[in-house]
Amino acid sequence: MMTVLKNFRIVDKNTDIPGALIIENGIIREIISYRDSSANHHVNPFIDKADVVINGLELPFGGGGPEGQMPVLMPAFVDLHAHFRDPGFPEKEVLESASLAAAAGGYGTLVCMANTKPVVDSVEKMAALKRRSCALDLIDLYPVMSLTKNMEGKELSDLAGLPAKNESAYKGPLMLSEDGRDIAQDDIFLKAMKEARRIGIPVSCHCDAGGKEAEKAKQAGESRSVWSRIEENIATERAIALGKEARCHIHIAHVSTKEAAAIVRGAKAAMANPHKLLTCEATPHHIALTGACSHELGDESYGRVNPPLRGEEDRQALIAALLDGTIDAIATDHAPHTEEDKAKGAPGFSGLETSFAACNTVLVKSGLVDIRRLSALMSANPARILGLDSSGRGGRGLILPGFRADLVILDIDKKWKVDPGAFKSRGKNSAFAGMDLWGKIVMTLRGGRIVFFMQFPPG
Ligand SMILES: [Zn+2]
The missing domain is CATH 3.20.20.140 (Metal-dependent hydrolases)
Incomplete structure (x- = not known):
């Protein structure tokens, strides 16, 4: 099973680059930086073979612009x-x-x-x-x-x-x-x-x-x-x-x-x-x-x-x-x-x-x-x-080859009002209720598999 995530701003503790990520059987296989001039040449053969391709610029928010507007892809939180x-x-x-x-x-x-x-x-x-x-x-x-x-x-x-x-x-x-x-x-x-x-x-x-x-x-x-x-x-x-x-x-x-x-x-x-x-x-x-x-x-x-x-x-x-x-x-x-x-x-x-x-x-x-x-x-x-x-x-917490593809895609500039009524948790008690915060979780992947995808249109 191969998944390609392309057109993302890839961020972890040590990295902040525009690029693509190749995931094979739930494990990160390769990170391809768009700063490398042969990036496309590198990514395309994987796209041809991939079972799933997630294109950051096709996600229905932000995106569509220069690399600064690519959605952020980070290691899932621990x-x-x-x-x-x-x-x-x-x-x-x-x-x-x-x-x-x-x-x-x-x-x-x-x-x-x-x-x-x-x-x-x-x-x-x-x-x-x-x-x-x-x-x-x-x-x-x-x-x-x-x-x-x-x-x-x-x-x-x-x-x-x-x-x-x-x-x-x-x-x-x-x-x-x-x-x-x-x-x-x-x-x-x-x-x-x-x-x-x-x-x-x-x-x-x-x-x-x-x-x-x-x-x-x-x-x-x-x-x-x-x-x-x-x-x-x-x-x-x-x-x-x-x-x-x-x-x-x-x-x-x-x-x-x-x-x-x-x-x-x-x-x-x-x-x-x-x-x-x-x-x-x-x-x-x-x-x-x-x-x-x-x-x-x-x-x-x-x-x-x-x-x-x-x-x-x-x-x-x-x-x-x-x-x-x-x-x-x-x-x-x-x-x-x-x-x-x-x-x-x-x-x-x-x-x-x-x-x-x-x-x-x-x-x-x-x-x-x-x-x-x-x-x-x-x-x-x-x-x-x-x-x-x-x-x-099966390391976690970093985006590196060999690490588990536990990942989160974020719209970091999205402003939203906290409504505890919409929480998936049964506990609706939040000190942030009614406040405006920046940053929405768009998608969460676990071992390369999507386990959460926010509702659209984003509220
Ligand atoms: Zn405690």
């Missing part, structure tokens, strides 16, 4: 942090709706958190979810396994039973996490981290385990944003310190305060190889919005998220941290809820279908970063954190 709510909370989301939302958001590979009912705390539960996802065939799902049984923070999940990841038949998780609450007891947290090191996978730390200072602030009646800031800063420091002791790869989830970003920056600077031991993510909502937005939506209802949206100074600090490499990846923390749950204060937003547009608007349209950097943050770096970045194993 999400290190999503809540699929399956099994256990079908009123909020199910595997099917989350997978459709992911494909519609341009995602090809996702990690889903284990705080479901039951908690995913065994290889069997993880494998059951993975099997269902394989049957759907829309995305590659890597369920997280919890660090402790039922996420109670007491007894380790069966981590000791997992082989090392470099063994060829490895079928275990690519990431471990206790999700919303890091393990409270140091010795148990440390023991889990030592297992993660032995297996060779990162521990995603949510950094809101609490601490005496945070507890004091809470007791004193301080607002949630005050005690949660203290909590995040202390918990970030703690996770890094324990990780250092265990010599385990710590991944800091949804960093949101300027202090926590500085803590991560300092810790990375002291490491010889931070890529392998300390990585960090931020969410589109923390990068794009501030507490003023959650206040408007309702601090204890529609605007509530963990960690809370912070001040403008924090937001600027996150952007600086994205620019200097302190933050490695953008992760959605997709957290779908029912209208009823959200009105009662359930934390989080549905994020899969707005993440590219939010980041494109705030980071690229504004001129803060170029689109290659955004591709690194949304594809190459998260793939690297999961160890999915080598072509020998």
